[in-house]
Amino acid sequence: VAPQNTSAPRVPPTTNPALAYTNRTPAKYTPKDFIFGKVIGEGSFGTVYLAKDIHTGKEHAIKVCDKRHIIKEKKTEYVTREKEVLNMLAGAKHSFVRLYCTFQDIDRLYFVLSYAKNGELLPYINKVGSFDIECTKFYSAEILRGLEYLHGLGIIHRDLKPENILLDEKMHVLITDFGCTKILKEPEVPLNENETHVRERKNSFVGTAQYLSPEILTDRNASRSSDLWAFGCIIYQMVAGLPPFRARNDYMIFQKIQKLDYEVPDGFSEMAKSLVEQLLVLDPTQRLGAQDEHGAGYPSIRAHPFFEGVDFETLHEQTPPPIY
Numbered sequence: 001v002a003p004q005n006t007s008a009p010r011v012p013p014t015t016n017p018a019l020a021y022t023n024r025t026p027a028k029y030t031p032k033d034f035i036f037g038k039v040i041g042e043g044s045f046g047t048v049y050l051a052k053d054i055h056t057g058k059e060h061a062i063k064v065c066d067k068r069h070i071i072k073e074k075k076t077e078y079v080t081r082e083k084e085v086l087n088m089l090a091g092a093k094h095s096f097v098r099l100y101c102t103f104q105d106i107d108r109l110y111f112v113l114s115y116a117k118n119g120e121l122l123p124y125i126n127k128v129g130s131f132d133i134e135c136t137k138f139y140s141a142e143i144l145r146g147l148e149y150l151h152g153l154g155i156i157h158r159d160l161k162p163e164n165i166l167l168d169e170k171m172h173v174l175i176t177d178f179g180c181t182k183i184l185k186e187p188e189v190p191l192n193e194n195e196t197h198v199r200e201r202k203n204s205f206v207g208t209a210q211y212l213s214p215e216i217l218t219d220r221n222a223s224r225s226s227d228l229w230a231f232g233c234i235i236y237q238m239v240a241g242l243p244p245f246r247a248r249n250d251y252m253i254f255q256k257i258q259k260l261d262y263e264v265p266d267g268f269s270e271m272a273k274s275l276v277e278q279l280l281v282l283d284p285t286q287r288l289g290a291q292d293e294h295g296a297g298y299p300s301i302r303a304h305p306f307f308e309g310v311d312f313e314t315l316h317e318q319t320p321p322p323i324y
């Protein structure tokens with residue numbers, strides 16, 4: 001049942017809408033500060049509604065999670081992590097879904113997020129079957145820039161896939177779904193001179209079969225490089241229409257991943273193929289970007305000829321190419 005907005009807000013509106021959220025602590029927002037509209041989607045832990053802030057008139061996506069369900073499914077850690085990472089990303093000017101505020105009532109948790117009006121990237125890929133090179137370049141460049149920012153903060157996404165790439169009203173990328181993320185508390189300690197992935201003591205199996213990197217399957221070690229593998233899978237999917245590793249069931253997908261068993265269809269751009277081949281490398285330390293200095297972005301990926309002519313710094317101000 002959608003939370004109802006039946007009475008006046010408890011907190012008077014601020015005069016400056018830009019301060020509407022920051023002004024409200026500790027007198028926090030409540031469901032009554034929003035008019036709840038249609039359901040945008042259902043996740044494992046809650047329902048996402050389109051909602052309008054009655055003070056600012058701004059549209060938001062509000063994720064409403066049932067507390068009992070979270071506890072029953074033992075997903076408290078997932079929800080806590082998601083909030084923690086969204087807070088860490090509050091300073092990002094683009095690339096990510098933004099968390100405006102959170103509040104709760106006796107039964108539910110509410111996450112007030114920016115509304116990605118154009119939904120997920122996946123249906124666009126499915127609809128056109130294959131992105132042209134301009135589109136692939138633009139969207140992969142925006143994803144890369146998001147990854148650079150995320151990794152710069154020591155956050156590994158671990159579930160990067162076209163369903164988790166949302167699109168705002170202008171068709172710019174907003175990366176979302178941070179429940180599976182791993183936050184590197186300490187700088188990554190190289191295991192040997194060439195190895196840069198982190199060994200985790202208590203490691204859970206997270207991610208989506210088709211985008212899982214081989215090292216997660218073998219020793220469950222996720223690193224920044226695991227996201228670079230998923231990034232390679234997404235670029236492949238934008239060009240070919242389907243992810244590179246496909247099979248009847250997850251087990252068979254895992255077999256293919258570990259054997260690097262994928263095919264590049266006819267007509268696949270040579271430049272895109274070269275980039276994908278340098279990202280889909282079994283050894284995580286040998287993927288393009290894996291040796292780049294931490295916190296300095298991925299200059300070696302940006303420098304790949306596939307991205308020739310892309311101005312990474314102004315991507316968010318550019319008009320995205322139409323998707324055909």
Ligand code: ATP
Nearest residue numbers: 040041042043044045048061097113114115116177
């Ligand atoms: P899971 O909970 O298993 O990770 P999920 O990521 O799909 O699955 P949610 O994050 O709850 O779960 O999202 C549910 C649906 O709502 C998805 O289809 C997602 O695309 C959509 N959605 C989530 N956040 C937003 C947003 N900020 N703007 C627009 N749509 C959103």
